[in-house]
Amino acid sequence: MKTYFSCCCPSLIPSRETARISLLCVLIALYMLAGAALFSSLERPAELKAHQLWERRLRDFSYEHNINLEDLKSLLCHYEEARTAGIRAEQGRALWDIHGAFYFVGTVVSTIGFGVTAPITVTGKALLVLYGLLGCSATILFFNLFLERVITMLSLLIFRCHRRRIKHSGLQGRTSEDDRNEDWKPSVYQVTFILFVAVLLVACGAASLYSVMEGWTYTQSLYFCFVAFSTVGFGDFVSGQREHHEDTWAYQVANCLLMLLGVCCTYSLFNTISVIIKQGFDWMLRTLAWVFDDTVNGQQVQATPSSGHVMMWHYCIRKTLQHGTSAQPPYFICQTDSTGPVHSDPVQCFNESAKNVIRFSGVCHRNQLKELFGDRQSLIYTTNEYGQLSNICNVSALIDCN
Amino acid sequence: MKTYFSCCCPSLIPSRETARISLLCVLIALYMLAGAALFSSLERPAELKAHQLWERRLRDFSYEHNINLEDLKSLLCHYEEARTAGIRAEQGRALWDIHGAFYFVGTVVSTIGFGVTAPITVTGKALLVLYGLLGCSATILFFNLFLERVITMLSLLIFRCHRRRIKHSGLQGRTSEDDRNEDWKPSVYQVTFILFVAVLLVACGAASLYSVMEGWTYTQSLYFCFVAFSTVGFGDFVSGQREHHEDTWAYQVANCLLMLLGVCCTYSLFNTISVIIKQGFDWMLRTLAWVFDDTVNGQQVQATPSSGHVMMWHYCIRKTLQHGTSAQPPYFICQTDSTGPVHSDPVQCFNESAKNVIRFSGVCHRNQLKELFGDRQSLIYTTNEYGQLSNICNVSALIDCN
Numbered sequence: 001m002k003t004y005f006s007c008c009c010p011s012l013i014p015s016r017e018t019a020r021i022s023l024l025c026v027l028i029a030l031y032m033l034a035g036a037a038l039f040s041s042l043e044r045p046a047e048l049k050a051h052q053l054w055e056r057r058l059r060d061f062s063y064e065h066n067i068n069l070e071d072l073k074s075l076l077c078h079y080e081e082a083r084t085a086g087i088r089a090e091q092g093r094a095l096w097d098i099h100g101a102f103y104f105v106g107t108v109v110s111t112i113g114f115g116v117t118a119p120i121t122v123t124g125k126a127l128l129v130l131y132g133l134l135g136c137s138a139t140i141l142f143f144n145l146f147l148e149r150v151i152t153m154l155s156l157l158i159f160r161c162h163r164r165r166i167k168h169s170g171l172q173g174r175t176s177e178d179d180r181n182e183d184w185k186p187s188v189y190q191v192t193f194i195l196f197v198a199v200l201l202v203a204c205g206a207a208s209l210y211s212v213m214e215g216w217t218y219t220q221s222l223y224f225c226f227v228a229f230s231t232v233g234f235g236d237f238v239s240g241q242r243e244h245h246e247d248t249w250a251y252q253v254a255n256c257l258l259m260l261l262g263v264c265c266t267y268s269l270f271n272t273i274s275v276i277i278k279q280g281f282d283w284m285l286r287t288l289a290w291v292f293d294d295t296v297n298g299q300q301v302q303a304t305p306s307s308g309h310v311m312m313w314h315y316c317i318r319k320t321l322q323h324g325t326s327a328q329p330p331y332f333i334c335q336t337d338s339t340g341p342v343h344s345d346p347v348q349c350f351n352e353s354a355k356n357v358i359r360f361s362g363v364c365h366r367n368q369l370k371e372l373f374g375d376r377q378s379l380i381y382t383t384n385e386y387g388q389l390s391n392i393c394n395v396s397a398l399i400d401c402n
Numbered sequence: 403m404k405t406y407f408s409c410c411c412p413s414l415i416p417s418r419e420t421a422r423i424s425l426l427c428v429l430i431a432l433y434m435l436a437g438a439a440l441f442s443s444l445e446r447p448a449e450l451k452a453h454q455l456w457e458r459r460l461r462d463f464s465y466e467h468n469i470n471l472e473d474l475k476s477l478l479c480h481y482e483e484a485r486t487a488g489i490r491a492e493q494g495r496a497l498w499d500i501h502g503a504f505y506f507v508g509t510v511v512s513t514i515g516f517g518v519t520a521p522i523t524v525t526g527k528a529l530l531v532l533y534g535l536l537g538c539s540a541t542i543l544f545f546n547l548f549l550e551r552v553i554t555m556l557s558l559l560i561f562r563c564h565r566r567r568i569k570h571s572g573l574q575g576r577t578s579e580d581d582r583n584e585d586w587k588p589s590v591y592q593v594t595f596i597l598f599v600a601v602l603l604v605a606c607g608a609a610s611l612y613s614v615m616e617g618w619t620y621t622q623s624l625y626f627c628f629v630a631f632s633t634v635g636f637g638d639f640v641s642g643q644r645e646h647h648e649d650t651w652a653y654q655v656a657n658c659l660l661m662l663l664g665v666c667c668t669y670s671l672f673n674t675i676s677v678i679i680k681q682g683f684d685w686m687l688r689t690l691a692w693v694f695d696d697t698v699n700g701q702q703v704q705a706t707p708s709s710g711h712v713m714m715w716h717y718c719i720r721k722t723l724q725h726g727t728s729a730q731p732p733y734f735i736c737q738t739d740s741t742g743p744v745h746s747d748p749v750q751c752f753n754e755s756a757k758n759v760i761r762f763s764g765v766c767h768r769n770q771l772k773e774l775f776g777d778r779q780s781l782i783y784t785t786n787e788y789g790q791l792s793n794i795c796n797v798s799a800l801i802d803c804n
Contacts, residue, residue, distance in 0.1 A: 017547070017550070017551070020547065021544070021547045021548070021551065024540065024543065024544055024547065025544070027540070028511070028537075028540055028541065028544060031511075031536075031537060031540065032504060032507045032508060032511065032537075033504065035503070035507040035510075035533055035537070036500055036501075036503040036504035036506070036507050037500065037503070038529065038533075039498070039503045039506060039507060039521065039526060039529070039530075039533075040498050040499060040500050040502070040503035042521070042523055042525055042526045042529065043497075043498040043503070043521055043522065043523060043526050044496075044498040044499065044503075046487065046498075046522050046523050046526075047487055047488055047496070047497055047498045047522075050483075050484055050487030050488070050489060050522070051484075051487075051489060053484070054480070054481070054484035054487075054489050057477070057480050057484075058477075061473075061477050065467065065468075065469045065473065066467075067467045067469070071463075071467065072477075073491055075459070075460075075463050075474075076481060076491035077491045077492060078456065078459050079456070079478060079481070079491070080490065080491050080492070081452075082452055082453075082455070082456035082459075084638055085448065085449055085452030085453075085456075086449055086452070087452060087453060087456050088482070089475055089478035089479045089481070089482050090479060090482070094446075094449070095445075095449055096441070096442050096445040096446040096448075096449045097442060097446065098438055098439065098442050099438075100442070101437070101438040101439070101441045101442035101445070101446075102434060102435065102438035104438070104441060105434045105437040105438050105441060106434060107634075108437075108634055109430070109433075109434065109437075111513065111632060111633045111634050111635075112515075112634075113514075113515065113629065113633075113634035113635045113636050113637075114517070114636075115516070115517050115635070115636035115637035115638060118629075118636040118637075118638040119441065119444070119445055120445065120448050120449075120452070121444055121445060121448050122621060123444055124441060124444045124445050124448075125621065125622070125625040126621070126625075127440065127441070127444065128441075128625070128628070128629075129624070129625065129628045131437055131440075131441075132628065132632055132634065133632075133675070134433075134675070135430075135433060135434075135437070136632055136634075136672050137671075137672045137673075137675035137676045137679060138426065138429070138430055138433065138676065138679055139430065140672050140673060140676045141426065141676035141679050141680055142423070142426050142427070142430060144676070145419070145422065145423045145426065146423070148419075149419070149423065219524060219527065219528070220527075222531070223527040223528075223530070223531065226530070226531045226534065227515065227520075227530075230513060230534055230535075230538055231513045231515075231633065232509075232510055232513050232514075232515035232534065232538075232635075233513075233515045233517070233634075233635065234515050234516075234517035234520040234637075235515075235517035235520075235636075235637055236486055236517060236520040269539075270538050270539045270542050271539075271542060273535070273536070273539035274539045274540065274542045274543035274546065277539060277540055277543050278543055
């Protein structure tokens with residue numbers, strides 16, 4: 001199943017990107033169906049049992065105290081209402097004092113949203129939308145910067161470990177320069193493993209604290225850690241809400257710091273796992289031969305799926321070829337920037353057989369390219385940060401994509 | 403405030419990256435404090451009022467029906483317990499039937515986590531951790547792929563609009579080729595604006611549906627949309643939980659699709675806003691002159707902050723300079739790949755004055771670089787995907803970073 005650049009419409013050209021996102025959709029849906037069946041079979045009996053227990057208790061109470069069931073139910077409806085405003089049967093700490101509100105905004109900007117505290121005034125609700133829009137964006141930026149720094153730190157750490165190992169084993173003299181340079185690259189698996197261990201350590205440490213301070217079992221505390229750190233935040237367990245925590249400042253600060261650290265590490269872990277999943281998809285798609293090797297003037301050029309700009313590429317290259325070009329291989333395809341999401345991996349854009357295609361990003365202005373490539377007979381495509389062709393220049397004769 | 407490569411330790415070298423993440427931390431903390439003060443002042447009176455109202459109601463009920471307050475409170479404690487298992491005074495639909503469980507896993511993998519449904523069995527809790535780890539990662543991948551495609555689509559759309567506008571205004575003949583190529587690049591502001599409009603449209607449409615089907619006011623529905631789409635998910639409003647929704651299949655499907663679309667668009671919006679925030683920070687840091695222009699052999703080279711690998715760069719370049727090099731400018735700094743988070747923007751790595759530094763990524767193997775740059779007297783740094791120097795080669799004489 002192959003397509004060529006002479007294909008009709010850019011939006012109809014299938015790409016590995018389309019195949020990948022479709023496959024991902026299908027697999028997520030299947031995963032959710034399987035999860036639904038599993039959780040339903042596990043939790044449904046407990047739900048029915050809880051229903052029966054509660055109804056018996058309600059009937060007993062009504063019989064014991066000689067109260068109409070309807071009256072009791074109306075009280076419970078009032079209680080529901082009161083709960084929304086933060087009232088609990090077992091008195092907890094105030095929700096909307098300054099500490100409580102700080103904890104609340106923390107759960108908003110991190111998108112945990114336990115729901116124990118939620119604004120009840122209309123102004124509060126409206127303000128939340130505006131507040132969250134900026135707050136959540138800033139936190140996403142923070143998470144991304146944190147992830148960047150984690151990778152940098154890990155790279156340095158693994159590099160140093162690797163260098164020490166080589167020195168100790170006395171291999172330095174024997175290994176070639178290439179071996180030494182190649183070996184210490186941390187793989188995404190290494191980074192994921194280290195992050196997994198970090199999340200595990202933070203969760204175990206935090207769970208010990210929570211089980212002491214909140215009176216939860218260790219398992220419950222671990223469950224809380226996952227629910228909070230992954231920003232799911234059900235609100236069935238919420239830390240620091242008991243009345244006697246009002247005065248334990250050190251605990252409240254530790255609670256916030258642990259949550260922050262946990263959320264940051266878990267976000268990073270999710271991102272690295274998603275890279276592994278993506279690699280798995282790419283492998284699957286390669287195996288299933290759903291990827292399309294396109295041909296330009298007889299040169300094998302694999303579609304640039306992971307950059308997310310394959311449509312623009314196809315479109316512009318097709319246009320160029322329609323207009324005719326006298327350029328001979330090698331082709332240099334340059335991308336000046338890529339602000340694509342975390343998984344942009346330009347290196348993977350071209351397969352091994354496409355030796356004559358080089359794609360790079362940087363401040364390569366047209367003049368600099370000319371200077372770089374001199375009078376080579378080559379075709380240079382440059383794209384702007386959104387993958388659009390901003391300059392297409394045959395080094396000797398510029399070609400316009402329009 | 404300037405530092406030079408001769409500085410002592412790589413981890414102590416200040417960079418724009420460090421300045422940015424520190425500034426971001428401080429500003430987020432201030433933003434949270436301001437938010438806490440604001441929400442506290444707004445919501446605290448409502449909380450106190452609700453407390454008083456509820457206590458009066460409880461006393462009245464206890465007086466009217468001649469029940470001990472303690473007995474009532476113990477009933478309410480049982481009710482709390484029952485609530486965790488999904489029981490409500492106002493009977494809703496079953497939580498753990500297959501549809502309910504599907505809705506539940508949807509809120510888990512998207513990290514919305516309303517908390518109306520949460521596993522109560524120990525096995526369910528343990529399973530959730532494993533299930534969420536993979537599910538959340540897969541969804542993050544989906545969100546990222548969605549964002550990539552959105553940007554691609556918008557690029558194509560804006561490009562076509564721009565081309566049409568030029569054709570209609572008859573400017574084609576008059577504008578220079580450069581103008582035509584530069585003008586139609588969509589800026590991050592354009593993309594953000596379009597995403598903002600998209601989120602607004604989805605939210606308004608969904609809110610109309612919810613206000614009809616759930617009996618909420620339009621404002622409440624809009625508030626629900628924001629809370630759900632941003633994956634905060636308080637759980638004070640949850641769609642599709644009423645008993646009579648059991649049979650409205652079309653509504654349940656529409657509900658899930660709207661949530662999916664809303665979460666995807668809002669995730670993309672948060673990401674583009676975070677890019678704008680980052681640009682703002684860069685501008686601030688430039689203005690405040692907190693950025694350090696480093697000097698290599700008299701050539702101005704700005705730190706590579708946005709790639710997140712500044713430490714490795716500094717470290718290796720310093721090492722190289724210590725060992726001495728006969729290379730003269732221009733320097734070519736190549737990065738073979740960047741799997742950094744969404745905000746990696748290599749173009750911004752070097753300022754305008756660093757004309758002699760070119761950084762690009764692609765499948766530039768050492769031999770290809772040699773072929774590219776010929777016998778130029780230049781220093782070439784290449785890094786692997788984690789920003790580490792995998793090959794440092796002076797085109798005529800290779801230099802090893804170790």
